[in-house]
Amino acid sequence: MTDSPYWNPRHETMPREGIEALQTRKLRDLVGWADARVPWQSKRLRDMGVTGDSIASLDDLRRIPLMTRDQWMQGQVDEPPFGPILAAPKDAAIRYHMTSGTTGKTPIRVLESMKDWEWIAEMWCYGLWGFGVRPTDTVFVAFGYSTFIGFWGLHYACEKMGCLTLPGGAMATDQRVRQIVDMGATVVCSTPTYALRMAQEAKTMGVDLAGSPVQRLILSGEPAGSIPATKKLIEQEWGAKAGDTAGMTELGTIMIFECADQPGGTHIIEDNFIEEVLDPDSGEPVGYGELGERVVTSFGRGFIPVLRYRTRDFVLKVPGSTCSCGRTWDIYEGGIRGRVDDMKLVRGTNVYPRAVEAIVREHPEIDEFQIRLYTAEGRRDEIEILVEIPDEVVDAGALVARLEKELADAHENLRFGVRQADSGTLPRFELKAKRLVDERTLIGGEGELRGQS
Numbered sequence: 132m133t134d135s136p137y138w139n140p141r142h143e144t145m146p147r148e149g150i151e152a153l154q155t156r157k158l159r160d161l162v163g164w165a166d167a168r169v170p171w172q173s174k175r176l177r178d179m180g181v182t183g184d185s186i187a188s189l190d191d192l193r194r195i196p197l198m199t200r201d202q203w204m205q206g207q208v209d210e211p212p213f214g215p216i217l218a219a220p221k222d223a224a225i226r227y228h229m230t231s232g233t234t235g236k237t238p239i240r241v242l243e244s245m246k247d248w249e250w251i252a253e254m255w256c257y258g259l260w261g262f263g264v265r266p267t268d269t270v271f272v273a274f275g276y277s278t279f280i281g282f283w284g285l286h287y288a289c290e291k292m293g294c295l296t297l298p299g300g301a302m303a304t305d306q307r308v309r310q311i312v313d314m315g316a317t318v319v320c321s322t323p324t325y326a327l328r329m330a331q332e333a334k335t336m337g338v339d340l341a342g343s344p345v346q347r348l349i350l351s352g353e354p355a356g357s358i359p360a361t362k363k364l365i366e367q368e369w370g371a372k373a374g375d376t377a378g379m380t381e382l383g384t385i386m387i388f389e390c391a392d393q394p395g396g397t398h399i400i401e402d403n404f405i406e407e408v409l410d411p412d413s414g415e416p417v418g419y420g421e422l423g424e425r426v427v428t429s430f431g432r433g434f435i436p437v438l439r440y441r442t443r444d445f446v447l448k449v450p451g452s453t454c455s456c457g458r459t460w461d462i463y464e465g466g467i468r469g470r471v472d473d474m475k476l477v478r479g480t481n482v483y484p485r486a487v488e489a490i491v492r493e494h495p496e497i498d499e500f501q502i503r504l505y506t507a508e509g510r511r512d513e514i515e516i517l518v519e520i521p522d523e524v525v526d527a528g529a530l531v532a533r534l535e536k537e538l539a540d541a542h543e544n545l546r547f548g549v550r551q552a553d554s555g556t557l558p559r560f561e562l563k564a565k566r567l568v569d570e571r572t573l574i575g576g577e578g579e580l581r582g583q584s
């Protein structure tokens with residue numbers, strides 16, 4: 132067994148010209164395939180004068196129309212249940228999945244073939260291997276296996292690599308902690324929120340996780356895996372390294388992962404995806420080091436050609452050479468920075484839940500928190516943060532005051548009411564955390580309304 136740090140050494144260290152040539156070739160094939168197999172795509176492409184043969188370089192990407200989530204949803208309404216996006220008959224599928232519904236009420240529905248699952252697992256192998264997971268590992272997957280795609284692909288990747296894989300579905304948190312310890316798991320996979328939740332449970336059970344064989348945590352499902360304070364807290368609680376990944380139901384798998392060198396960001400799997408970063412308003416590309424919206428083109432999705440899909444995720448791209456691992460693949464510094472839809476406008480100030488979390492998690496004394504927006508006196512937006520501070524030795528009053536100041540300082544002096552909640556009263560989460568509760572009767576400015584569409 133090779134001890135290369137790379138799953139695919141040739142592609143992961145390929146010079147930029149090689150990556151671009153590979154992407155151009157794959158883009159030509161993808162466009163040709165979408166044109167031939169999906170009439171809806173074909174019309175969109177041909178309206179812009181785009182055919183597979185007309186793709187000569189990556190500059191031609193710009194001629195391909197952007198696809199939005201709204202268009203995908205409208206397609207599902209017009210031609211239920213999947214819309215006009217499928218490149219093969221439904222009968223050829225072996226699995227159905229849907230989004231978990233954190234944005235919008237109707238889920239995105241997707242189908243996969245056997246070939247999709249081969250590819251989905253392969254993408255997870257890049258991430259797992261790249262973070263140091265090896266066939267000798269015992270991997271516990273803390274995930275409720277369901278129609279939400281989540282860690283399904285990771286599960287198959289672990290089997291593909293030859294790890295001993297423990298499917299930890301349908302279990303209470305204490306049962307999961309017990310099994311992790313009893314089975315000597317060396318790798319644990321969960322959302323960042325749930326990694327902290329398991330650590331809290333272990334404490335009440337008197338289990339020393341930091342002293343357990345767990346060496347690595349693979350995080351996904353929330354941007355918090357790349358929030359430094361949250362990641363540090365998880366690593367301390369578990370006595371293990373935590374690696375961020377991010378995927379999407381629309382793609383079926385991950386498109387970015389953190390390598391073992393932990394550069395404070397996630398490498399883009401550039402031999403299988405083109406990740407553009409665009410100004411969300413103008414649609415123009417932004418350069419390295421500038422915040423923008425990620426737009427993804429996927430070469431592996433077998434049932435659904437995904438061409439220039441607007442993700443509504445904010446990212447900031449830097450060159451792969453900023454990491455010491457030797458990969459040439461570019462990096463999203465800070466991972467996924469949040470979603471356009473997450474932004475809340477409170478008395479004229481933008482508030483992002485991720486930014487609030489980054490500040491709250493600097494205080495490990497806080498077990499759980501919630502962001503609550505409400506309307507005061509029938510007309511004024513207010514924001515308050517509820518915090519649980521279970522340790523009675525902690526001076527909660529001083530901590531609350533300090534947090535209020537830190538939050539205001541980071542938000543143009545916007546007043547945050549920080550309030551202590553009784554221990555165990557705030558909701559706990561197994562999948563994607565929903566820590567923001569918006570109870571406002573009058574919803575703020577125009578930007579807000581746009582964000583909610």
Ligand SMILES: [Zn+2]
Pocket residue numbers: 390391392393394398454455456457458
């Ligand atoms: Zn790296």
